[in-house]
Amino acid sequence: xxxxxxxxxxxxxSIAFAAEEPRELTIGGRTALGTLRLPAQSGPGVPLVLMTxxxxxxxxxxxxxxxxxxxxxxxxxxxxxxxxxxxxxxTGMYDCAKPHDxxxxxxxVEIAAWLSxxxxxxxxxxxxxxxxxxxxxxxxxxxxxxxxxxxxxxLAPATASIEAGLRDAYAESYGQRLAxxxxxxxxxxxxxxxxxxxxxxxxxxxxDAKVTARAFAAFxxxxxxxxxxxxxxxxxxxxxxxxxxxxxxxxxxAASFAPLASRAGSRVRLETIDDADHFFRDLAAEDAxxxxxxxxxxxx
Numbered sequence: 001x002x003x004x005x006x007x008x009x010x011x012x013x014s015i016a017f018a019a020e021e022p023r024e025l026t027i028g029g030r031t032a033l034g035t036l037r038l039p040a041q042s043g044p045g046v047p048l049v050l051m052t053x054x055x056x057x058x059x060x061x062x063x064x065x066x067x068x069x070x071x072x073x074x075x076x077x078x079x080x081x082x083x084x085x086x087x088x089x090x091t092g093m094y095d096c097a098k099p100h101d102x103x104x105x106x107x108x109v110e111i112a113a114w115l116s117x118x119x120x121x122x123x124x125x126x127x128x129x130x131x132x133x134x135x136x137x138x139x140x141x142x143x144x145x146x147x148x149x150x151x152x153x154x155l156a157p158a159t160a161s162i163e164a165g166l167r168d169a170y171a172e173s174y175g176q177r178l179a180x181x182x183x184x185x186x187x188x189x190x191x192x193x194x195x196x197x198x199x200x201x202x203x204x205x206x207x208d209a210k211v212t213a214r215a216f217a218a219f220x221x222x223x224x225x226x227x228x229x230x231x232x233x234x235x236x237x238x239x240x241x242x243x244x245x246x247x248x249x250x251x252x253x254a255a256s257f258a259p260l261a262s263r264a265g266s267r268v269r270l271e272t273i274d275d276a277d278h279f280f281r282d283l284a285a286e287d288a289x290x291x292x293x294x295x296x297x298x299x300x
Contacts, residue, residue: 023079027113028106030088034081034114035059036121039072047296048077048122049153050114052107054131055204056094058082063130063155063279070289076296077122081114083107083133096206099197103218107136108143119148126296128153131250131278138231151238151299153292156247156278159256160227167220174202182220188213229256232268239268240295242288244276269295 019042023034039046049071053064059080068078082090086102094100111127118125127149129137134157141152170178181200188196194214203209204219225231232239241261243253254272261270271291276284 023081023117025081025113025117027084027110030084030086032082032084032110032113033059033089033091034079034117035068036077036079037068037072038077038121039075041075042077044121044123046075046077046122047124047126047150047300048079048118049126049128049292049296050111050118051078051080052111052127052129052133052137053080053083054129054133054158056085056206057130057133058090058092060092062281063285066282066285067128067155067280067288067292070285071292074289074293076293079114079118079121081110083110083136094206096209100203100206100209100211100215101195102215104132104136105139105218107133108140111137111140112144112147115147115149124150124300126151126153126299128155128292129157130155132158134158135226135228135231138228138235139225141235141237142225142231145234145236149237151240151295152232152235153295154228154232154239154241155280155288156244156250156253157228157241157257158226159229159250159252161252161256162250163226164222167222170202170220174200174207176201178220182217185213185217186221189217229260232257233260235267237267238295238299240292241268241270242276242280242291243270243272244278244280244284245272245274246277249278 019038021036023036025032051064059082064080068080071078085094127137134154167178196213198211200209200211203211241257257270261268273284273287280288
C-alpha cells in the first residue's frame, strides 16, 4: 500500500513541476546560488516570482521551498536565491562561527542581478521577500522606482518597531550595552576603517561574534529605511502584504501596514492568514500561495 501511495505522490509531483533547475550568478566577485522552479505548463508568459529569504536564512528553507512548490502547483514559476552574505557559494543557514562582513544594502544589488536573470525566463516578474528579506526588497523597490516588476509580495515583513526592539533588548540578550559598541563601530567607519574586525558579545542571532565595524553599524544603527511600510508608501507597484495571525517574531505586521492599505486608492493590499506563524509552514503555505496567485492574476 505504501509503495502505491508513494507512486501517486511522485506522479502528482511530476505533473506540478516541469523542471527544477540550479542557477548561479557572479555578484561582487562571489558566486550566488539560486533555484528556478517551473510549473508543468510553462513559457515566457507564465508569471515568475523572485524570492528573497529572511535573516541569515537560505533559499531551501521550508518557508521558501514550500511556497515555491505550492506556487508551481498553481501554474506560477519561481526563482529563489541565496543572499551572498560575504561568502562564496553560500548554502544553508549562516554559520554563526564564521566572521560577519556584510551589510543590509548588499541585498539591493543582489536582487537587481537576480531580477535580470528572472527576466530571461518570464516577461511577467513579481518579487517576494520574507521577514527582513521583505525590508531588503522594499529598499530595492524604493531605490529603483522604474524597475520592470509587475508587483511585490511582502511575507511577514520586518517592521520598524521590531528593529528598535532588537536594539533595546541588546543588553538583556547579550549582557553588554549596545551604545559603546555601536559608537566604536561608527568611529572606525568615520576614520575610513569600516573593515576593522570587532569581537562582540552578540550580532543578530549569533553569540560571541567576530564582525566588521561596517556590518555591526549597518545592522544596529537607527535607520528610517528599517520602516518597511514607509518605504512601500512611495512604491507605485501593486503590493500584497501577508501577515500571519500567529506571528510571534513580527507580531505587528497588520498594525504597521493597515494605515497604508486603508488609504483611498492605495495599491497596497493587506491580508492576514489566521493559522500561519512567521514561517508559513504546511497548510499556511498553501493558503499564502492561494492569496499570491489571486494577487498575480489581478495585477497582470
